[in-house]
Amino acid sequence: MSSATVIVTGASKGIGFAVVEYLLSQSTNVVAVARSEGSLTSLRSQKNLEILLGDVKEPEIPAKAVRLAIDNFGGLSGLVLNAAIIEASKIADADIERWKTLYNVNVFSLVAFAKEAIPELRKSRGRIVMVSSGASVRAYQAMGAYGSSKAAVNHLTKTLAIEEKDITTIAFRPGVVDTNMQKAIREDCKIPYFR
Template identity: 35%
Template sequence: MDLQLSGRVAIVTGASKGMGLAITRTLLEEGARVVAVSRRGTPELDALAGPALVHATEDLMDPEAPARVVRRAVEAFGGLDILVNNAGGPPPGVTLPRFGFLTPNDDDWRTMFEFNLFAVVRAVRAAIPAMLERGGGSIVNISSGNARHPGPMNFDYNAAKAGLNNLTKGLSEEFGPQGIRFNTVSPGPVRTAWWTEEGGAADVLAQATGADRQAVMDKVAPEMMNLTTGRLVEPQEVADAVVLLASPRSASTTGSEYAVDGGFLKQV
């Protein structure tokens, strides 16, 4: 199926690995031109180098970074059609999961909201004028199943993602008539660096459960989270949903939330 993305200009945040890397790669394969945003490069991102890719080295904890990225896209490719706010999860230097409401302090809450909500607000604010100049566009925000599945861990992260869901719905109402579509993709647990890196979620849960880290990813975590598929989600599975929503083939889809979560969410 032709997704009609050839020549479109996209920004992808958190693009150096995991879901962001898969989204970037898929957009390039579909003929889009991409500004890939990350704090540092990776060999995997470097392997995608070419005339259709610009790597913007930015830290989204800097309030001015999103506006610089949008200017970079306009300067490099002449405009902006797609924004994928993928950067999120643990802020730089933070390890999740955190157990219990009393664990995060005020600074933890502020940092979590800065990375998972306020950075998105700034990116959207910067992107809207550029998209309106092109007659519209598509913005996809990466949320989490935990936004609608509260539990006794990661209270600050879950609340930030719930705010992101609400924000996306409101934006779709205001800017839909002007041609900008807003949608959310809510992954479940995805086999990314958040889980796999040394000291990441797999190691935290291994310590809590007494299992080894590989068993956590292959068996313990899917069972603990009651995943219907019995396995963690793969980054490419999220990327496929994101790129379809970014495409003009989804022109009547706005204000929606797509769960790519292995059956994590059970609510009707």
């Protein structure tokens, strides 16, 4: 593997897109995973970019992403697991099916990507970065689904760190970033400033 290769989920907008742009600027090979191409269209000409369109909660997507990394760039050295959705409702009004969908995206897709990537990351002594949130450690009204999913991400990170000694795994809390999700938090959850 001549240079680093990283899979980024939730790659077409917000934090994910910024991560893709940065990695490409550092000559890192990137497999960008997103439901739609969005802003990624502006990067299509980059030779060190592969775009995989698909929903992270679909069981075949992690394997396809890892296969793209191996086939096109010779291996895999990292994951940035950024894809997430928000469900704004008080627990008394919770739609359990929507909570399950959120957990499929925010938690179970991370498990699936990590599981699929571990054999390659062991070889490269790679890294896994999971995007967490202040909501993982502090309760906010109508944020039970999102906050508890991010708390699960923190625990998953700690578990991977002790199970996979040759892979560096961290959860990263980026702070307030003015993305579409942040707008939804302010409007749907009535939280003026979400930390």
